[in-house]
Amino acid sequence: MGMRRVQKTIENRIECNGVGLHTGKEVLLSLNPLPPDSGIWFRRVDLPHKPYIKATANHVTQTSLCTVIGNNGSGVSTVEHLMSALAGMGIHNILVEIDAPEVPIFDGSAQHFVELLQEAGIKNQKVSSEVFALDKKFSISQEDKKITYYPNKELIVSFTIDFDHPLMKEQEYTFRFSEDNFVDEISRARTFGFLRDVEAMKKCGYARGGSLENAVVIDENGILNPEGLRYPNEFVRHKILDFLGDLYLYGMPVRGHFVVYKSGHTLNNLFIKALKNGKEKKDAHSDFQEASLSMSVNQRAFTILPA
Numbered sequence: 001m002g003m004r005r006v007q008k009t010i011e012n013r014i015e016c017n018g019v020g021l022h023t024g025k026e027v028l029l030s031l032n033p034l035p036p037d038s039g040i041w042f043r044r045v046d047l048p049h050k051p052y053i054k055a056t057a058n059h060v061t062q063t064s065l066c067t068v069i070g071n072n073g074s075g076v077s078t079v080e081h082l083m084s085a086l087a088g089m090g091i092h093n094i095l096v097e098i099d100a101p102e103v104p105i106f107d108g109s110a111q112h113f114v115e116l117l118q119e120a121g122i123k124n125q126k127v128s129s130e131v132f133a134l135d136k137k138f139s140i141s142q143e144d145k146k147i148t149y150y151p152n153k154e155l156i157v158s159f160t161i162d163f164d165h166p167l168m169k170e171q172e173y174t175f176r177f178s179e180d181n182f183v184d185e186i187s188r189a190r191t192f193g194f195l196r197d198v199e200a201m202k203k204c205g206y207a208r209g210g211s212l213e214n215a216v217v218i219d220e221n222g223i224l225n226p227e228g229l230r231y232p233n234e235f236v237r238h239k240i241l242d243f244l245g246d247l248y249l250y251g252m253p254v255r256g257h258f259v260v261y262k263s264g265h266t267l268n269n270l271f272i273k274a275l276k277n278g279k280e281k282k283d284a285h286s287d288f289q290e291a292s293l294s295m296s297v298n299q300r301a302f303t304i305l306p307a
Helices: 080-088 111-120 179-186 195-203 234-250 265-281 285-290
Strands: 002-010 014-019 026-033 040-044 052-054 060-062 068-071 074-077 094-098 122-132 138-142 145-150 155-161 171-176 192-194 216-219 256-261 293-297 300-305
Touching: 002 026, 014 111, 026 111, 040 074, 052 068, 052 074, 060 074, 080 111, 080 179, 080 234, 111 122, 138 265, 145 265, 155 234, 171 179, 171 234, 179 234, 192 195, 192 234, 195 216, 234 256, 234 265
Parallel strands: 040 094, 155 256, 192 216
Antiparallel strands: 002 122, 014 026, 026 094, 040 052, 060 068, 068 074, 138 145, 138 300, 145 256, 155 171, 293 300
């Protein structure tokens, strides 16, 4: 079922410089306004022919450490924080031009992207935008991870994490979407990782740009960042930030109550693809819940559970 909202873009082009988290390379990124009904696009201006990639779940090519989108051999990685900022600020139409394979990490949150959008100016385009919602419960799971959707006229995310660390045992947070709530409650939450994992990733060629300036790093004794946390439950808030960014790859705003347990980019993306493919296969969204489907992603079995 669809609800109507007004589409938005930005008033002016704006650009920034940053460093890629995994490549460690300098990145020049610009945000550019687009007309109504354009959607969100990335463009690799450093490559021959400067290829375009539409930001949609069907263009996701990798989800192991971040969300990567690609098309015809060209790609852009670590799009989730920028996508979250676009979702949080209600941007429907924008072109992201980038001269590197990775979106800059900045401080590991979505705050800098929010500030860029605010500085560029947000423009109502006076054209309605469809909002996607289901009218029945829908669940998807992988091992002990699970996402359950409940119909709701608002966007609500209730997220639970449970890591084997005393600082991160079963942390929960419920976020009710509004642009102000996103800015205040979610946008400043930084990405995080364990010191042992960061060291291992660097040996494998990842996290080359990672530092205490762009991530919360934890060892067995506690948090290594001298400034501490921005929120007492910053970890679960950042997982909501990531979830909102991945969810926006549906291609339009989605409304409903999402109850999420220990999910990451892989399950997030599978969930969005299931919604998209179900919508494309059936005219009546409610019929989609009746079937139990199995898929293999990265040689793991996933099951879409009947409601």
